[in-house]
Amino acid sequence: xxxxxxxxxxxxxxxxxxKIGDSVLLSGTIYTARDSAHQRLIQMLKAKETxxxxxxxxxxxxxxxxxxxxxxxxxxxxxxxxxxxxxYTLPLLDIGLKGMIGKGARNQTVRMAMQKHSAVYFAAIGxxxxxxxxxxxxxxxIAFEDLGPEAIRQLEVVNLPVIVVNDVLGGDLYEEGVxxxxxx
Amino acid sequence: xxxxxxxxxVQTVRSLCIEANIHLRQDVIDRxxxxxxxxxxxxxxxxxxxxxxxxxxxxxxxxPICQDTGATVVLLKVGQDxxxxxxxxxxxxxxxxxxxxxxxxxxxxIVQDPFRRTNTGDNTPAFIHxxxxxxxxLKITIIPKGGGSENMSEARMLTPSQGLEGVxxxxxxxxxxxxxxxxxPVIVGVGIGGTLEVCTFLAKKxxxxxxxxxxxDSFYAELETSLLNEINQLGIGPQAFGGRCTALEVFVEVxxxxxxxxxxxxxxxxxxxxxxxxxx
Numbered sequence: 001x002x003x004x005x006x007x008x009x010x011x012x013x014x015x016x017x018x019k020i021g022d023s024v025l026l027s028g029t030i031y032t033a034r035d036s037a038h039q040r041l042i043q044m045l046k047a048k049e050t051x052x053x054x055x056x057x058x059x060x061x062x063x064x065x066x067x068x069x070x071x072x073x074x075x076x077x078x079x080x081x082x083x084x085x086x087x088y089t090l091p092l093l094d095i096g097l098k099g100m101i102g103k104g105a106r107n108q109t110v111r112m113a114m115q116k117h118s119a120v121y122f123a124a125i126g127x128x129x130x131x132x133x134x135x136x137x138x139x140x141x142i143a144f145e146d147l148g149p150e151a152i153r154q155l156e157v158v159n160l161p162v163i164v165v166n167d168v169l170g171g172d173l174y175e176e177g178v179x180x181x182x183x184x
Numbered sequence: 185x186x187x188x189x190x191x192x193x194v195q196t197v198r199s200l201c202i203e204a205n206i207h208l209r210q211d212v213i214d215r216x217x218x219x220x221x222x223x224x225x226x227x228x229x230x231x232x233x234x235x236x237x238x239x240x241x242x243x244x245x246x247x248p249i250c251q252d253t254g255a256t257v258v259l260l261k262v263g264q265d266x267x268x269x270x271x272x273x274x275x276x277x278x279x280x281x282x283x284x285x286x287x288x289x290x291x292x293x294i295v296q297d298p299f300r301r302t303n304t305g306d307n308t309p310a311f312i313h314x315x316x317x318x319x320x321x322l323k324i325t326i327i328p329k330g331g332g333s334e335n336m337s338e339a340r341m342l343t344p345s346q347g348l349e350g351v352x353x354x355x356x357x358x359x360x361x362x363x364x365x366x367x368x369p370v371i372v373g374v375g376i377g378g379t380l381e382v383c384t385f386l387a388k389k390x391x392x393x394x395x396x397x398x399x400x401d402s403f404y405a406e407l408e409t410s411l412l413n414e415i416n417q418l419g420i421g422p423q424a425f426g427g428r429c430t431a432l433e434v435f436v437e438v439x440x441x442x443x444x445x446x447x448x449x450x451x452x453x454x455x456x457x458x459x460x461x462x463x464x
Binding site: 001063075130148183 | 289
């Protein structure tokens with residue numbers, strides 16, 4: 001299992017090198033979006049409206065941070081359960097989304113679509129949100145401010161630690177991990 | 185009759201909300217440390233190490249352990265000789281939550297309506313369960329309950345013939361299909377018996393038992409131990425990346441039940457197991 005340093009926007013040549021279980025330190029711009037934000041993005045796509053940001057080669061972080069204490073860009077931040085976003089994901093992959101950060105497994109449909117689009121799903125560790133907040137250098141709400149913690153935030157991150165769960169070859173870390181350690 | 189002022193209740197709830205969200209309990213820290221020492225998966229050991237490091241960072245920087253600072257579940261034990269003065273007891277609890285979540289920079293995660301989903305903006309309402317007990321004290325327990333683990337919880341009405349095996353299968357399967365969603369290593373709260381709502385509430389109360397404390401009835405203590413062993417052979421491991429440590433604990437609470445029924449509920453609790461209590 002290797003450690004990769006990757007800069008957003010994501011490049012196919014770099015994604016090809018990632019294997020399940022690899023550690024990635026991600027830097028650059030990423031965007032938060034969770035349930036309600038996804039719902040609105042999909043509504044906008046259906047209505048043929050322009051999205052608040054260009055998703056091409058970008059990374060979505062399924063996260064809603066705690067409020068920023070004085071002097072900090074953001075409060076504690078960490079991944080939410082990714083499978084709730086499965087039903088919204090295919091149209092976003094179609095318009096160029098390349099990476100997603102969450103926790104927990106994706107369904108078969110999303111996994112196949114990721115493989116087709118050479119997109120990658122990363123896990124961030126859930127419940128280490130004070131630690132992850134240190135990797136966030138700035139945060140700006142760019143859409144749906146009325147959603148509060150569910151608003152879309154543009155984050156500048158430096159060396160955000162994530163782990164490759166689904167690589168471009170269709171591998172799945174959760175399946176392999178359980179297979180290796182299961183008894184009986 | 186002993187008087188307790190609502191102002192005091194507001195202040196207590198406010199402090200408990202902040203405290204519980206920032207400080208990981210020592211019993212949880214100790215168990216995660218021992219699990220890390222026993223974990224055979226490299227990535228699993230790394231995850232457990234980062235959870236411990238996060239607990240330090242959260243405490244020293246007064247940041248929440250997890251960004252999901254939860255729905256605020258409040259358990260009240262109200263002594264029957266207590267007289268609450270200065271306003272409504274439940275309004276005092278909500279006000280304490282409001283102040284704690286605002287002043288502690290905790291995330292507001294409650295929507296007003298399940299379908300229209302407008303954020304209430306202050307994490308209220310709290311979900312309050314009140315029990316009247318003998319005495320002249322008021323015990324307040326607050327449980328910030330994260331959505332990821334709550335979503336992986338389930339209640340089911342089994343039949344008496346399904347028995348102990350049926351219950352064990354239900355619990356183990358619940359953990360297995362939850363995978364990484366509830367942020368393992370988890371605490372598994374199991375309620376058995378009562379009626380539908382009773383077993384569900386028992387499962388909730390089970391998750392706040394101190395780590396390492398077994399059920400006083402040896403039959404159920406054994407059930408807890410055997411469930412924990414079987415769950416930790418599933419291979420899920422920390423964050424479901426594969427490993428030995430899938431659960432930190434299994435706690436079982438039981439009640440009598442109807443001759444026709446064997447109700448069982450599982451309440452999943454992530455490793456950021458938080459609660460705080462105070463007695464006024």
